[in-house]
Amino acid sequence: MAPPEFDAAFVHRLDTLLAWRRDVRRFRPDPIDEDMLRACLAAAHRAPSVGNSRPWRFVRVSDPARREAVTASFSACNAAAAEGYAGERAARYRALKLAGLREAPVHLAVFCDGGTAAGLGLGRHTMPETLDYSVVGAVQVLWLAARARGLGLGWVSILDPCAVTAILAVPPGWRLVAYLCLGLPQEEHPDPELERHGWQAEDPSGAELYER
Numbered sequence: 001m002a003p004p005e006f007d008a009a010f011v012h013r014l015d016t017l018l019a020w021r022r023d024v025r026r027f028r029p030d031p032i033d034e035d036m037l038r039a040c041l042a043a044a045h046r047a048p049s050v051g052n053s054r055p056w057r058f059v060r061v062s063d064p065a066r067r068e069a070v071t072a073s074f075s076a077c078n079a080a081a082a083e084g085y086a087g088e089r090a091a092r093y094r095a096l097k098l099a100g101l102r103e104a105p106v107h108l109a110v111f112c113d114g115g116t117a118a119g120l121g122l123g124r125h126t127m128p129e130t131l132d133y134s135v136v137g138a139v140q141v142l143w144l145a146a147r148a149r150g151l152g153l154g155w156v157s158i159l160d161p162c163a164v165t166a167i168l169a170v171p172p173g174w175r176l177v178a179y180l181c182l183g184l185p186q187e188e189h190p191d192p193e194l195e196r197h198g199w200q201a202e203d204p205s206g207a208e209l210y211e212r
Helices: 008-019 035-045 063-084 087-095 128-148 161-168
Strands: 056-059 106-113 152-155 176-183
Touching: 008 128, 035 056, 035 128, 035 161, 056 128, 063 161, 106 128, 106 161, 128 152, 128 176, 161 176
Parallel strands: none
Antiparallel strands: 056 106, 106 176, 152 176
């Protein structure tokens, strides 16, 4: 079978998708269509992984008590993080909305199965952390697949990973990589929220190419 051709119009739309990917914190309470969620997860399962290990493990957190416990972990960690700032920066931090845990209809905890036998260890003897990197790649694909379908995704990193792992009672050897909120975005903006609210201006240095 001949491979598909991606013309200039497709490339332009892909660039637009990348430019409009957002870390969403404000969600509508509307439920997500199950088929749409499954399509996004199917896209994530096509992400690259070291040695074709596919170490990602997606856990949908639906139990209200577990969701509340995760939210409590966020609140405690967020309060502790705020103590690390002073003056105007502390006030700005407290004004930021850094999670949509209560509003998002879907919570997904994404783990790395460090004991996966898939791939037979190929490619990770000297860099075992590539298992975790593979999970991050799957999260990115999920993010873009969701955005392309009009869904918003927010990555909540202000959590105690050990506490969340215990709350969700997952198998031993699973490491929490990401906790995601997923739902229909309440609003759309052309700029990232942290820029819009004055936390940090855009820094073009990340796009620099270094030569050696």
